[in-house]
Amino acid sequence: MTKTERTYLDWNATAPLSAAAREAVLAALDTVGNPSSVHGEGRALRMLVEAARRDVAALVHAAPAHVIFTSGATEAANLVLTPDYRMGRTPLAIGHLYHSEIEHPAIREGGRFSRDKLTSIPVTPAGLVDLAALETLLEGHDKAKGLPMVAVMLVNNETGIVQPVKLAAEIVHRHGGLLVVDAVQAVGRIPVDIEALDADFLILSSHKLGGPKGAGALVSRGEVLMPVPLIRGGGQEKGHRSGTENPAALAGFAAAARAAIADFADRNARIAGLRDALEAGMRMATNDVIIHGADIERVANTSFFSLPGLKSETGQIAFDLEGIALSAGSACSSGKVGQSHVLTAMGFDAALGALRVSLGSGSTQADVDRFLAAFSRVVSRRRAA
Numbered sequence: 001m002t003k004t005e006r007t008y009l010d011w012n013a014t015a016p017l018s019a020a021a022r023e024a025v026l027a028a029l030d031t032v033g034n035p036s037s038v039h040g041e042g043r044a045l046r047m048l049v050e051a052a053r054r055d056v057a058a059l060v061h062a063a064p065a066h067v068i069f070t071s072g073a074t075e076a077a078n079l080v081l082t083p084d085y086r087m088g089r090t091p092l093a094i095g096h097l098y099h100s101e102i103e104h105p106a107i108r109e110g111g112r113f114s115r116d117k118l119t120s121i122p123v124t125p126a127g128l129v130d131l132a133a134l135e136t137l138l139e140g141h142d143k144a145k146g147l148p149m150v151a152v153m154l155v156n157n158e159t160g161i162v163q164p165v166k167l168a169a170e171i172v173h174r175h176g177g178l179l180v181v182d183a184v185q186a187v188g189r190i191p192v193d194i195e196a197l198d199a200d201f202l203i204l205s206s207h208k209l210g211g212p213k214g215a216g217a218l219v220s221r222g223e224v225l226m227p228v229p230l231i232r233g234g235g236q237e238k239g240h241r242s243g244t245e246n247p248a249a250l251a252g253f254a255a256a257a258r259a260a261i262a263d264f265a266d267r268n269a270r271i272a273g274l275r276d277a278l279e280a281g282m283r284m285a286t287n288d289v290i291i292h293g294a295d296i297e298r299v300a301n302t303s304f305f306s307l308p309g310l311k312s313e314t315g316q317i318a319f320d321l322e323g324i325a326l327s328a329g330s331a332c333s334s335g336k337v338g339q340s341h342v343l344t345a346m347g348f349d350a351a352l353g354a355l356r357v358s359l360g361s362g363s364t365q366a367d368v369d370r371f372l373a374a375f376s377r378v379v380s381r382r383r384a385a
Helices: 019-029 040-059 073-080 129-138 165-174 246-260 264-285 313-321 341-345 364-383
Strands: 067-070 084-087 092-100 116-121 148-150 178-182 201-205 216-220 226-227 291-292 302-306 355-358
Touching: 019 246, 019 302, 040 067, 040 165, 040 216, 040 246, 067 073, 067 341, 073 201, 073 216, 073 364, 092 129, 116 129, 129 165, 148 165, 165 178, 264 291, 264 302, 313 364
Parallel strands: 092 116, 092 148, 148 178, 178 201
Antiparallel strands: 067 216, 084 092, 084 226, 201 216, 291 302, 302 355
């Protein structure tokens, strides 16, 4: 029996490890030492870590000193989402966390905030955070209990819709709050500048860029206002995140960051062309496909679609059997496939399933063609059912 040819269209879940990242990881693994040691071997590893810090900082136009390396975006979220901060050496209380309803679960879980200190911000039917609702929530915030913190992602991981973060920042800072931005799905796909966004903190992930899993970063606008550490110990990362750094993973993260900046415009224009061709092909195959966010600014690589009557789990299995790897949303629930919380927040019926195709630098027209052939077969079987 001939093995089904596989087509990978789930780059938002994780990007394949790039050749440059692989080479950087292997080279770092062959470098002996601990980056905290003062001898020559240790200093060589320290130089590698600090070079990685500069490359990751450049990805979001931040100062290298403002990059805290973590084991991934989830750890970065748990580090920054806390009621306990310090302004220099002075304790500073954060009284409440407000997060958009379409955030990644790592944000919606609230980090180190208790459940009674969490409030969700609704989104519009178009999938954009409701700025009027945010204004109302912050007007009612009790500052006597601490400052407000707001979390709004820059690009939604399911729809690919770009959120109005700059406008949210104006509201948040007018009310004396802090803005945390999950930029995991944004870097490499749209320009990201922490100063231009007016964000207080950005969350990044290595493996979404083609770097290794197990590396991420929390990037701040400054060094004075910082969260109380989540992991304590030897005081690495200037005391913000203890534990020996992983130079190999960070070297791969840096290589991926450099690649994300290189040929940015041409790469994304090519990917946008593939995504547009894919969506045009779906519309030709059936007139009832719903492409979520098609009329809103999106990143170039993402298409989130529904076929009425097709459940997410059924659709994902059907495409997998066709040799197509796609997803039903966040790859964060240990293989569970359920109703998209993003679609629910946008006001869609809970029975409506959705599937996400996400492309990347290695995607080709042949990938799109194979997907569309499979899509036509899935549509035909749905009609026959």
